[in-house]
Amino acid sequence: MTAVAPATEHPASSPASRVISFYRSAIGKKAVMALTGAFLFGWIFLHMVGNLKLYLGPEHMNEYAKWLRVMGAPAMPNSALLWLMRVALVVAAWLHIQAATELTLMNRRARPVGYHERDYVAATYAARTMRWGGVIILLFVIYHLLHLTFGTVHPSFIENDPYHNVVAGFQVWWVSAFYIVANLALGLHLYHGLWSMFNSLGLNQKTFNPWRRVFATAFALIITLGNVSFPIAVLIGVVR
Numbered sequence: 001m002t003a004v005a006p007a008t009e010h011p012a013s014s015p016a017s018r019v020i021s022f023y024r025s026a027i028g029k030k031a032v033m034a035l036t037g038a039f040l041f042g043w044i045f046l047h048m049v050g051n052l053k054l055y056l057g058p059e060h061m062n063e064y065a066k067w068l069r070v071m072g073a074p075a076m077p078n079s080a081l082l083w084l085m086r087v088a089l090v091v092a093a094w095l096h097i098q099a100a101t102e103l104t105l106m107n108r109r110a111r112p113v114g115y116h117e118r119d120y121v122a123a124t125y126a127a128r129t130m131r132w133g134g135v136i137i138l139l140f141v142i143y144h145l146l147h148l149t150f151g152t153v154h155p156s157f158i159e160n161d162p163y164h165n166v167v168a169g170f171q172v173w174w175v176s177a178f179y180i181v182a183n184l185a186l187g188l189h190l191y192h193g194l195w196s197m198f199n200s201l202g203l204n205q206k207t208f209n210p211w212r213r214v215f216a217t218a219f220a221l222i223i224t225l226g227n228v229s230f231p232i233a234v235l236i237g238v239v240r
């Protein structure tokens with residue numbers, strides 16, 4: 001005799017509730033962190049590459065900033081694509097931070113007493129500093145927006161002149177020092193984040209591991225060297 005299906009379907013089996021219960025699980029949060037992290041990483045990489053225009057001079061840098069505002073036109077209104085990207089960035093950053101916070105709370109609930117002796121040899125420095133690194137990056141991004149996008153904390157901000165804003169901004173030594181420290185923290189965060197992203201997405205076959213290490217090291221290094229070079233170039237007068 002065949003089994004009779006229940007008259008009403010259990011609510012937990014609807015597609016929406018399956019997505020919600022997946023997100024509530026630790027593995028679901030890790031998947032969200034990996035996907036949003038990959039998106040944020042891609043943006044940070046392109047932002048660094050775009051900022052290399054600083055080395056080509058004010059016309060190139062400012063022309064590029066102007067292009068960002070009109071990209072997608074005439075198919076789309078001016079700034080429409082830029083605003084879409086900004087919304088996507090905020091949503092990705094929000095989901096990334098929310099999943100990280102909830103994973104931390106889940107871990108604490110699972111081990112309320114904490115480790116007496118953590119295995120500091122097994123965990124790399126980058127892995128151990130993910131949470132504090134994340135906090136430093138968040139504070140940096142808030143400062144960075146007030147500094148170079150809104151100009152609120154900039155000594156001589158000029159609208160639509162990012163070349164001037166970057167150069168005049170980095171001529172203040174402690175601002176440059178803060179950018180350098182924050183970008184070193186970002187480098188460590190990216191290195192461990194890129195490495196663990198593959199785990200979270202289930203791509204952790206043994207033969208693939210050396211490539212993961214090379215990928216994470218290369219991209220974290222390229223982004224960090226690029227970003228740290230800008231304040232240094234201004235401080236030593238290569239860019240002025």
Ligand code: HEM
Nearest residue numbers: 044051065086141144148149162166179186227228230231
């Ligand atoms: C030393 C390295 C960096 C330099 C020189 C730099 C430069 C700039 C400049 C000039 C702008 C304003 C662009 C404009 O309004 O046309 C900007 C915007 C922005 N930067 Fe950076 N940036 C750096 C690193 C970073 C990092 C590491 C992050 C993220 C972790 C970041 C996130 C942002 C964001 C979110 C915006 C606003 C984009 C928008 O809404 O248009 N920046 N940056």
